[in-house]
Amino acid sequence: MAHDLPLVDLPAAVANYVAANARLDADGMLASFAPQAVVLDDGGRHEGREQLKTWIRTAILGSRAIFTPESWRDEDGRIAVDGVTSGDFKGSPIRFTFRFQLEDGAIVALAIA
Numbered sequence: 001m002a003h004d005l006p007l008v009d010l011p012a013a014v015a016n017y018v019a020a021n022a023r024l025d026a027d028g029m030l031a032s033f034a035p036q037a038v039v040l041d042d043g044g045r046h047e048g049r050e051q052l053k054t055w056i057r058t059a060i061l062g063s064r065a066i067f068t069p070e071s072w073r074d075e076d077g078r079i080a081v082d083g084v085t086s087g088d089f090k091g092s093p094i095r096f097t098f099r100f101q102l103e104d105g106a107i108v109a110l111a112i113a
Helices: 012-022 026-031 048-061
Strands: 002-004 033-041 044-047 066-075 078-086 094-103 106-112
Touching: 012 026, 012 066, 012 078, 012 094, 012 106, 026 033, 026 048, 033 048, 044 048, 066 094
Parallel strands: 033 106
Antiparallel strands: 002 066, 033 044, 066 078, 078 094, 094 106
């Protein structure tokens, strides 16, 4: 079932990540992830806090990439959020789906496609 936003309807870890991304707040984004979380983005795999910090600095802050959610749905326990990412990169804005897997209130996996 698809949901219209507001973000308050999203699970807290996802809403917090999206809000921190809108502020380009690296620490806030990182805080939403579990310590050994995995992010799959642009053909890369980033695992654990150190790799996630590097990914946030280069892929997000480096290009001022801000994801603006438009709708979300539950896909067999994963939270799929559709929206547009805008920033200082070729092709901006680009439509993406962020698929979050949560465990114990934290993001344990994020696949961006």
